[in-house]
Amino acid sequence: MLTFPRTRLHHLAIGLVLFCSLLSGCFSPWVSGDDPAARREQIKETLQSEKRPRIIGQIAYERMISLSRVENVALVTGLPRTGGIVKPSQPREKLLDIMRREQSDQPNTYLDAPTTTMVVAHIDAPPAARRGDIMDAQIQLSAHSEATSLQQGWMMETPLVEMSRVGGQLREGFEMATAQGPIVTAAEINGSDDPQDQIRGVIVGGAKLRKSRDLGIGLEPEYADAVTMGYILPAINARFTAFNGRKQAGIATPLEDSHIKLDVPPRYQLDPF
Numbered sequence: 001m002l003t004f005p006r007t008r009l010h011h012l013a014i015g016l017v018l019f020c021s022l023l024s025g026c027f028s029p030w031v032s033g034d035d036p037a038a039r040r041e042q043i044k045e046t047l048q049s050e051k052r053p054r055i056i057g058q059i060a061y062e063r064m065i066s067l068s069r070v071e072n073v074a075l076v077t078g079l080p081r082t083g084g085i086v087k088p089s090q091p092r093e094k095l096l097d098i099m100r101r102e103q104s105d106q107p108n109t110y111l112d113a114p115t116t117t118m119v120v121a122h123i124d125a126p127p128a129a130r131r132g133d134i135m136d137a138q139i140q141l142s143a144h145s146e147a148t149s150l151q152q153g154w155m156m157e158t159p160l161v162e163m164s165r166v167g168g169q170l171r172e173g174f175e176m177a178t179a180q181g182p183i184v185t186a187a188e189i190n191g192s193d194d195p196q197d198q199i200r201g202v203i204v205g206g207a208k209l210r211k212s213r214d215l216g217i218g219l220e221p222e223y224a225d226a227v228t229m230g231y232i233l234p235a236i237n238a239r240f241t242a243f244n245g246r247k248q249a250g251i252a253t254p255l256e257d258s259h260i261k262l263d264v265p266p267r268y269q270l271d272p273f
Contacts, residue, residue, distance in 0.1 A: 043227045056232055059223040063216040063259070064127055070176040071122035073142060074158035075099060075111070076183065082149040083117040089144040092118065098158065117147035121158060121179050123207045128264040130212045137179040137207040141199035149198040153183045160207065174211065181206035215262040216255075224258035232260065 046052060053059050073095045086092050095118050099107040120142055123135050141147055157180035162173030186197035219228055237250020251263045
């Protein structure tokens with residue numbers, strides 16, 4: 001059993017940051033020099049002084065408590081002649097590259113067939129989601145596609161990746177999940193006649209996470225050091241524990257000098273907010 005009350009998942013990270021006692025005293029900012037050894041000594045002096053930080057929240061912040069969208073273009077097949085031409089574009093070329101890697105025969109001709117089209121698939125992975133978790137994949141017809149309906153369509157397996165804009169250009173990150181399966185359109189779900197509901201839908205249980213999302217705590221740059229970890233980790237692990245399959249253990253694990261991973265028990269994973 002955990003030693004803290006049952007709350008919403010993000011309260012765990014925020015609560016740790018705000019309320020865990022680090023040492024007694026009050027916070028006093030400081031500026032370190034460029035010499036690593038001198039910087040470490042300055043950190044030690046600060047953490048041992050009468051004006052040292054009192055709570056972890058004064059020198060740290062919560063990490064990974066928001067939803068993470070991962071997405072990609074994908075090929076949909078099996079349409080009853082409601083597919084069609086996919087206009088020349090960067091997403092089209094990206095999908096053609098995926099199809100070539102899968103050794104698709106005549107990918108350009110196949111992509112423009114009336115039985116196929118290009119869509120954009122995505123999931124919003126919640127905090128503390130674990131590798132192997134199954135989620136619904138949201139599907140939307142690509143703006144470059146001329147299909148009129150996704151009903152009866154099957155989306156071929158596609159990797160879902162993190163996307164970020166760097167220097168005005170969209171860049172792909174790590175592959176976080178894969179998705180595939182039969183599409184249920186919004187029109188089928190709602191009984192709607194709206195044409196827009198024909199070109200969007202969901203693949204129920206169609207996405208599988210390939211990488212976990214760990215809650216965490218980040219240290220402010222001026223305190224990011226193993227010395228600080230030596231003070232913070234015992235404070236967290238003395239108060240927050242979980243059963244790891246063998247024994248009761250602290251939930252905090254250092255990943256680097258500026259990042260602490262928090263292991264969240266499975267029963268909290270379905271309550272991310």
